Amino acid sequence: MTDTSSSNADRVVLDAVGVALSALPPDARVAIGFSGGLDSSVLLDAAVRVAGAARVVALHVHHGLSSHADEWLAHCETSARACGAAFAAERVDMSRTSGVSVEAAARDARYRALDRRCDEHGVASLWLAQHADDQAETVLLQLLRGAGLAGLAAMGSDYRAPGATVPRSRPLLRVLRAQLEQYATGRGLRWIDDESNDDTRYARNALRHDVMPTLAVRFPGFRDAFARTAAHAASAQRLLDELARLDLREVAVDANVAELAREHADISTDAKASPAASEAAAEALRRDALLALDDERASNLLRYWMRSLGMPAASAARLADALRQLRELGDDHAMRVDHAGQALRCYRGVVYWEAGDSAEPADETALQPRAPSELRWRGQMVWHLPQWRGSFVFAPAPAEDREAIDVRVLEVAPLVACSRKGGERMRRAPGDLSRTLKNLFQRRGIPAWRRDVPLLYAGERLLFVPELGLNADALEGVSKDQPDEARGAAAAWVRIEWRPDLTLA
Known part of the structure; x- marks a missing residue:
C-alpha cells in the first residue's frame, strides 16, 4: 500500500523542481550545492529524476570545520555517482578577519567556491536547497536583528548575487522540511546529520530548536505568514532600489x-x-x-x-x-x-x-628606512641607488608616450630618492582620485615585499613611484597638448623606469 503522505511529498518536490527547470533552456545544465544533508540530498535526487543525470552536477565544498569533513566528502561523491550525476569538490581556506562570524565566513567561502566550479562545468544555474522553514527562520532572525527591508525580504527564489557568474535558484523555497523528510524516506535516501546544527549557541539553531516548534503549535500558519512578509518587503525594497538608481544618476x-x-x-x-x-x-x-x-x-x-x-x-x-x-x-x-x-x-x-581599513597594520611598518639620495639632473640616463639595489633610468621617449615626462620637470629642482614614510598620496592621471600609495599598491596587487621602493621627488613634489608610475599632481602646468613653440625648441621627453640591479644590463 502506497504511503499517501510520501506520494504527496514526492509530487510537491518534483513539481517544484520542474518549475525551476522550465525557466532554463532545454539542454541547460544545472549545478546542485550539495552538502550531503537532507535538503540538498532531496534536491539532487529530484533534479536527476526531472532533468536527467547528464544535465546535473553535484558541487561539494569541504570547509574543514568538522572532524567529519572528510567522511562527508566521501559520502557526497558516492551519493552523486550512485544517481549518475557528475561530481566536483573544493577545499576552502577558512581564515577570516576579526568581527566576521564563523557562519558568515563559511557561507562566503562556500559561495565563492561554488561559483568557481559553476564556471568550470558550464552550468546555466546554481540550485540551492533552502526550503520554507529556512525562509521563516531567516525572516524571524532578521526581525530580531532589527534589519531593514532588504533583510526582511530574506531569500529570493531566483537571483544573481554580486560578482556571481551564473544565476542562483532555490526550487524548494515553498516546500516544508517535513515534506522533504517524507520524500527522502519514501525514496530511501541516506543523508548526513551535521552535529553543528544541534549547537544552540548559533542564533539560527536556537530559533530552529527552541522557538519554531512553539510557533508551530500556537500559530500553525506562521511559515506562510512569514513568506508573505518577505514578499512584501522584497516589493518595497525594489521601489527603494529604483529611487536609489535615480538618485545615483544625479549624485x-x-x-x-x-x-x-x-x-x-x-x-x-x-x-x-x-x-x-x-x-x-x-x-x-x-x-x-x-x-x-x-x-x-x-x-x-x-x-x-x-x-x-x-x-x-x-x-x-x-x-x-x-x-x-x-x-x-x-x-x-x-x-x-x-x-x-x-x-x-x-x-x-x-x-x-x-x-584597507584601520584594523590592518600599515605595510609601511615592515619597510626598512634607507638613507635618502639627491641628484642634480643634467641629462644622466642612469641614477644608481645602491641602498635600494637598483637604478632609476631616464630613457628618451616620444612626447605621445603616456608615461613620458618633460625634462624641464627634472631640471627645475634637485631630484631626491627617499623611503616611504606612510600616508603619501598620488594621482595616476588628471581627473583621477588621489589615493594613498598603500591603496594603489593593493589595487594593483603588488605584494608587500615589492613595495620597498624609493620614492622619486622633484624638490618637494612626489614625482614617480616604482610599480605605480608618474604622479599626475607633479606634472600640473606641463601639458603635452602645448604646441612646440610654447614648450620651447629644446623641449625633450624621457620615460622614468626603475630597474633592480639584476635586470640592469
Whole structure:
C-alpha cells in the first residue's frame, strides 16, 4: 500500500523542481550545492529524476570545520555517482578577519567556491536547497536583528548575487522540511546529520530548536505568514532600489568609469564588475549632491551604492556615522569610515571607497628606512641607488608616450630618492582620485615585499613611484597638448623606469 503522505511529498518536490527547470533552456545544465544533508540530498535526487543525470552536477565544498569533513566528502561523491550525476569538490581556506562570524565566513567561502566550479562545468544555474522553514527562520532572525527591508525580504527564489557568474535558484523555497523528510524516506535516501546544527549557541539553531516548534503549535500558519512578509518587503525594497538608481544618476561623479578602467589600473575591479559601474562614474559620489538629500534618502542611496559594488550591507549606525562625518568634514583626509575591509574616504568633494581599513597594520611598518639620495639632473640616463639595489633610468621617449615626462620637470629642482614614510598620496592621471600609495599598491596587487621602493621627488613634489608610475599632481602646468613653440625648441621627453640591479644590463 502506497504511503499517501510520501506520494504527496514526492509530487510537491518534483513539481517544484520542474518549475525551476522550465525557466532554463532545454539542454541547460544545472549545478546542485550539495552538502550531503537532507535538503540538498532531496534536491539532487529530484533534479536527476526531472532533468536527467547528464544535465546535473553535484558541487561539494569541504570547509574543514568538522572532524567529519572528510567522511562527508566521501559520502557526497558516492551519493552523486550512485544517481549518475557528475561530481566536483573544493577545499576552502577558512581564515577570516576579526568581527566576521564563523557562519558568515563559511557561507562566503562556500559561495565563492561554488561559483568557481559553476564556471568550470558550464552550468546555466546554481540550485540551492533552502526550503520554507529556512525562509521563516531567516525572516524571524532578521526581525530580531532589527534589519531593514532588504533583510526582511530574506531569500529570493531566483537571483544573481554580486560578482556571481551564473544565476542562483532555490526550487524548494515553498516546500516544508517535513515534506522533504517524507520524500527522502519514501525514496530511501541516506543523508548526513551535521552535529553543528544541534549547537544552540548559533542564533539560527536556537530559533530552529527552541522557538519554531512553539510557533508551530500556537500559530500553525506562521511559515506562510512569514513568506508573505518577505514578499512584501522584497516589493518595497525594489521601489527603494529604483529611487536609489535615480538618485545615483544625479549624485555620481561625472566620469566614464569603463574608459578609466581601461586606461588606468587604479580603478577598482569591483567597480568595473558591478551593474552600477557600467553607468557613468558609479565608483564615486559628489559630496555636495549626496548631502543635499535628506538622511533617509541618502542612507538608501549609500546602501544601494555599496550593494552595487559587491559590498555587504552596513549597519544603520555606520551609515549615520558616515553622513555625520561628511557633514562635519573640515580636512578631507580626516574622513574615514571602515567597513568590510574598505574605507570610505572623501577628497576634494569626492566620496569613494578604497581598499584597507584601520584594523590592518600599515605595510609601511615592515619597510626598512634607507638613507635618502639627491641628484642634480643634467641629462644622466642612469641614477644608481645602491641602498635600494637598483637604478632609476631616464630613457628618451616620444612626447605621445603616456608615461613620458618633460625634462624641464627634472631640471627645475634637485631630484631626491627617499623611503616611504606612510600616508603619501598620488594621482595616476588628471581627473583621477588621489589615493594613498598603500591603496594603489593593493589595487594593483603588488605584494608587500615589492613595495620597498624609493620614492622619486622633484624638490618637494612626489614625482614617480616604482610599480605605480608618474604622479599626475607633479606634472600640473606641463601639458603635452602645448604646441612646440610654447614648450620651447629644446623641449625633450624621457620615460622614468626603475630597474633592480639584476635586470640592469
